[in-house]
Amino acid sequence: MLFMHCTGKGPDILKRLSQKPPVWIRKWFPELIWVIPNHNNDVYLTFDDGPNPEVTPRILDILARYDAMATFFCLGRNVEKYPEIFDRIQREGHVVGNHSYSHPDGWRTGKTKYVEDIERAAKLIPGTLFRPPYGRIRPIQIKALKEKYQIVMWDFMCWDFKKRTTKGDCLKSVKKYCRTGSIVVFHDTNRAQERIISELACIIDWFEKKGFQFKKLIC
Ligand SMILES: [Zn+2]
Numbered sequence: 469m470l471f472m473h474c475t476g477k478g479p480d481i482l483k484r485l486s487q488k489p490p491v492w493i494r495k496w497f498p499e500l501i502w503v504i505p506n507h508n509n510d511v512y513l514t515f516d517d518g519p520n521p522e523v524t525p526r527i528l529d530i531l532a533r534y535d536a537m538a539t540f541f542c543l544g545r546n547v548e549k550y551p552e553i554f555d556r557i558q559r560e561g562h563v564v565g566n567h568s569y570s571h572p573d574g575w576r577t578g579k580t581k582y583v584e585d586i587e588r589a590a591k592l593i594p595g596t597l598f599r600p601p602y603g604r605i606r607p608i609q610i611k612a613l614k615e616k617y618q619i620v621m622w623d624f625m626c627w628d629f630k631k632r633t634t635k636g637d638c639l640k641s642v643k644k645y646c647r648t649g650s651i652v653v654f655h656d657t658n659r660a661q662e663r664i665i666s667e668l669a670c671i672i673d674w675f676e677k678k679g680f681q682f683k684k685l686i687c
Pocket of ligand 1: 516517567571601602
């Protein structure tokens, strides 16, 4: 996989590839989930790397205000640290997915160690949804995981974790790139908080005005 996701580094080409993964990457990895085709104007908001004690509750408050459902790809180590927030996510009707225990880089981690990290998280996070950290996963790891997990990538990511992404950028790119069936990635992390908290309501507002509905991924 060619993505550089959840890191502060990387040239613009990687940003472009990860922001809206091109068709050739999607065709190259057809066993991964990129969009959810539908005829109901459904879109899928997802949040990676939480739960986070400062950011996740604020995101949950915004989602509740709009009655919008979402999917949270959590890290096992954060679920252990903040179990009450993890419970709140589920209590409020959202879906949780596995984003590994310790956020290993699939390019730099051997298959056995990689799978072990995900299995460790699976003891804490119910369901079959898995999103690879950094969007980096190799064919051998896909093969090892695909029977047990639905491996979820994304249709659009606004790079909310980058300081360079300024106020208004997320909404602007959502308007440009999102469509029916889009799986959209945000981050409930301290690094993304400045952008996501200020823009999420505007983004949801825009989707609603366009007639989109927010659905959670099915695990
Ligand atoms: Zn991540």
